[in-house]
Amino acid sequence: MTWEPPHDGPLPQHHHNCLGCGDRNPHGHHLQVRLEGGALHARHTFDERHAGAPGITHGGAIATVLDDVFGFAGYLIGQPAVTRSLSIDYDRPVPVGAICDITARLERREDRKLFLTAEGVDASGARLFTARALFLVVDLQHFHGPRPPDSSARSSRTLL
Numbered sequence: 013m014t015w016e017p018p019h020d021g022p023l024p025q026h027h028h029n030c031l032g033c034g035d036r037n038p039h040g041h042h043l044q045v046r047l048e049g050g051a052l053h054a055r056h057t058f059d060e061r062h063a064g065a066p067g068i069t070h071g072g073a074i075a076t077v078l079d080d081v082f083g084f085a086g087y088l089i090g091q092p093a094v095t096r097s098l099s100i101d102y103d104r105p106v107p108v109g110a111i112c113d114i115t116a117r118l119e120r121r122e123d124r125k126l127f128l129t130a131e132g133v134d135a136s137g138a139r140l141f142t143a144r145a146l147f148l149v150v151d152l153q154h155f156h157g158p159r160p161p162d163s164s165a166r167s168s169r170t171l172l
């Protein structure tokens with residue numbers, strides 16, 4: 013079967029329990045990531061569960077979301093890829109409850125290496141954070157570690 017690049021629109025979650033995008037993870041961010049003109053987009057609102065300082069989103073929660081949006085780069089190339097490195101510049105505090113628009117791009121590919129960038133802006137377009145990541149393409153065997161007991165959480169709508 014030949015792989016075809018995805019069309020613009022919503023992309024499938026990684027799997028139901030994914031901390032970033034899984035629809036059945038009660039602790040997850042429930043991200044919905046879209047492909048638009050070659051870029052990955054997610055509109056997200058951090059809530060009180062993600063606070064660090066009162067009213068301000070924890071940097072680790074932002075890192076989680078960025079890592080997961082980057083993880084959708086696999087759909088751009090039709091191969092799974094995982095984080096080798098992730099670097100974030102936090103430009104402004106991200107208020108809890110505020111809309112945050114995240115855009116990520118695959119800047120270039122060198123063999124297995126995917127070089128990615130991302131930016132998050134608020135509703136006025138002001139930059140909140142930027143990030144760079146190196147993802148490495150892996151084969152599906154990479155994910156064949158211990159499985160969660162509830163394997164019924166997987167379905168044909170998910171990759172893993």
Ligand SMILES: CCCCCCCCCCCCCC(=O)SCCNC(=O)CCNC(=O)[C@H](O)C(C)(C)COP(=O)(O)OP(=O)(O)OC[C@H]1O[C@@H](n2cnc3c(N)ncnc32)[C@H](O)[C@@H]1OP(=O)(O)O
Pocket residue numbers: 026079080082083084085086087090091092093094095096097125146148150171172
């Ligand atoms: C179909 C698509 C579906 C998409 C969905 C998929 C689901 C995914 C879900 C996503 C969920 C969200 C995301 C998540 O949460 S992903 C989960 C978090 N990440 C992980 O668990 C990954 C853990 N790490 C590993 O498993 C291994 O380290 C991997 C497999 C990543 C690489 O181990 P491997 O032994 O294979 O590779 P290597 O270390 O020799 O390195 C290879 C090359 O890279 C170069 N290098 C290394 N570091 C750097 C650096 N900092 N700057 C520049 N270059 C660097 C290095 O020199 C070498 O270059 P070269 O000598 O080859 O030229």
